[in-house]
Amino acid sequence: MTVDHLTQQSQPNPVESPKLPPSDLKPWRGLIETYRPYLPVTDTTPVITLLEGNTPLIPVPYISQQIGRGVKVLVKYDGLNPTGSFKDRGMTMAISKAVENGAKAVICASTGNTSAAAAAYARRGKMRAFVIIPDGYVALGKLAQALLYGAEVIAIDGNFDDAFKIVRGMAENYPVTLVNSVNPYRLEGQKTAAFEVVDVLGNAPDWLCIPVGNAGNISAYWMGFCQYHGLGKCDRLPKMMGFQAAGAAPFLTGQPVPHPETLATAIRIGNPANWNKAWETQKASHGAFNGVTDEEILAAYRMLASQEGIFCEPASAASVAGLLKVKDQVPSEATVVCVLTGNGLKDPDCAIKHSDNQLKSGIKADLATVAQVMGFA
C-alpha cells in the first residue's frame, strides 16, 4: 500500500458517499471463521479456506410425499462445496493445522473426493500435495481433478493396503502431514455441517440420514449435534440413521467385508476407519444401520434429479434410498435431513449409464414433426 493510497483513502467524501443501506446478504467467511469458537484453532492458526460450507438445505417435496403423514424431508447438499464434496469441510481444518505446524507437504491415499480436496487446499496453502494410489487401479477421469489442482500422483506397484502403509510411513519419517481420515482435524471440520443444519432449522432434525463408508461423516455429524446441544443451540438430538451399500456393509455384517462391491464408489469401503465411533453414535442416538441395494441407490439418484432437480453422487443417494426403505419407521410430522455428500458431476459416467431418459434422434427439422414427437400435435 503506497502513501498516496493511504492519503487518498483518508479523504472522506460525505456528499458522494452517504451511509449505504444494509446488505441483504450476510457474507460467509468459510466455516473456520464462522464456527471459530467451536473449533480447535487459535488466533495464530493460518486459515486456509475456499469459503467452504454454508451449503443449501433444500426441501424435497416429492420425497416428502412418498413418506406422507406430514413428514418433512430436506437434503443437505454438500456437493456444492468448492471441490464438490463434504471433504472440503475436513480439509480446511486439516490443511490449516498442517500449515500452522510447519508442514511443507501433505499426503493421502485416495482416488476420489479426498484427493481432490487435499490437493486444492494444500496448493492454496502453498504446500505440495502427494496422492499415493495402487498402479493400474484407477481411471484417469477420477484423478483429473486432483491432478489439475496440482497434486503429485504416484501409482505404486501394490494394493490399497500397501498405499496406506506408504502414506503412514512418509508421515512418520518426513515433514509430510497425513490427511487421510485418521487425521483428527478432519472430523472437527466435518462436524460444522451439523451446526449449519441446526442454524437453518432452528433446532436439530428428528432424523439424520447419512451414507456410511468410512463412517467419519456420521461420527462428525454426531459430534456436531452433541456439541451444539451442550451449548443450548438445540434442545434435542437426532436419531442417526446410517445407510450402507448392501455389497459394502460391515456395520450390518458386524465385521470387515474383504471385497466390498457397489457402484457407489465413495462408500465402497470394507474396513471403516471409524468403526468404534460409528457404533457409539448409533447407540447414543438410538439410531440404526441399514443396507440399500445398488438398484435402490440408483432409483433414489434418479428421483432426486428428475423430481427435485438435485444431482448428487450415487453414494450420496444412499441416504434417500435408505430413508425411503425404512419410511414406515419415521414418526409422523418428523423433520428428516438426508445428507448428500458429493456433486453428481463427479461421476458423469453414472449419469450417462443410468438415466431413464434417452435421446430421440433423427427427427425431421420441421415444427409439425417436432410438435408430434413432443406430444403436442
Add this chain to the structure above:
Amino acid sequence: MTVDHLTQQSQPNPVESPKLPPSDLKPWRGLIETYRPYLPVTDTTPVITLLEGNTPLIPVPYISQQIGRGVKVLVKYDGLNPTGSFKDRGMTMAISKAVENGAKAVICASTGNTSAAAAAYARRGKMRAFVIIPDGYVALGKLAQALLYGAEVIAIDGNFDDAFKIVRGMAENYPVTLVNSVNPYRLEGQKTAAFEVVDVLGNAPDWLCIPVGNAGNISAYWMGFCQYHGLGKCDRLPKMMGFQAAGAAPFLTGQPVPHPETLATAIRIGNPANWNKAWETQKASHGAFNGVTDEEILAAYRMLASQEGIFCEPASAASVAGLLKVKDQVPSEATVVCVLTGNGLKDPDCAIKHSDNQLKSGIKADLATVAQVMGFA
C-alpha cells in the same frame, strides 16, 4: 397435519426448551426471496428454487500478486450454483414465471449449461423440459446431466439455426415457454450476482471482468450494478471488462463470426443475442472488450486450480486470462472481481487433457523408493 400434531405442537415446554442462542448462520432462501423487492415477482408468483445464488466471492492472492501494486482480485465462483453454473440464477426466475403463467412445458436449444439448468428447474416446477439439438453434433457426456434431470432431448436433422427456429415456433404455437436467452426473466435473475458482489464487498468493485459469449451475463451484471447504485446500495459503478475467446470474438471484429472456434465451449458463440445491450454496457461503464487466446485461457485455468484451489470451466477462466493480459491498465489499489461462470467438473475432459501434472506410475511399493520419488530422500 393431523389434529394430534397440532395439539402436540401447542404444548410448550419451557423447562426443556429454553430460548436458544442466536444462529451463527443466516439461512439463505434463494435469490428470489432474498432480492424479492428488486425482481419482477409478485406475492402470487410460485417460487421454484434450489436455493441458488449466494456463491462465494473468493480472494485469489496469487493472481493479485501477478498484478501487484496493491490490486486485490476476487473471483465470483458461480460454478457452485446447484446445477453447476450461473444459468441457475436466470432459470429460477424464468421457470417461476413460466409456472405463474400456466406453462406445462419449457423448451430450449442448448447443449450445455442452459439445458441442465432448464431441466432441473422445470422438473422441480413439475413441468416437462424439452431440449432441441442438432443431430450428431453433441457428445452424450455434455447432455448426461440434463437427461438425468429428466429433460426430453430431441435431436433434429438440421443445424443450430434450425433448432432455434423450432424452439421459437413451438413457443409461439403451443403452451410451451421458451427459456433460451431471449427469455427476459433470465437476465433479471442473473443481475442478482451483481447484488451479491456489492453486498459482500460493501460497494461495487473498480473492475468487473467477465467472459463474453452471448453477452447476457455482462448485460445482467450491469443491470444489477445500476439498479443497486440507483438505490444507494453502492456509491460507484464498475468498469465492465468483457473478454472473448480470440476465435469467437464478434465484439472485437464488430460483426458476427460465422464459424466461432475455441475450446471454451460455453463462449463459442458467433452471433451474440445481447449485441446492443453489451455495447451499451461497455460505453456506459467506460469498459472494454478484449480477446484472449485458448492458450491464455488454459494458462489461467491451470493457475486458478493449482495456485488458488479453484476449478472452473475453461470459458470461466477467460475472465482471469483477460485480466492478466491487460493488468497494466488496472489502477493501483483497485478491487477487481472476475466472474467464474461454471464448475470445472462440467468439463472433465479438459482437465484430463490440460493438466500440467502427470501420474507417475510403476513405482516400487517401498518407503525409501517413494520418498526418493517425492524428493524427500
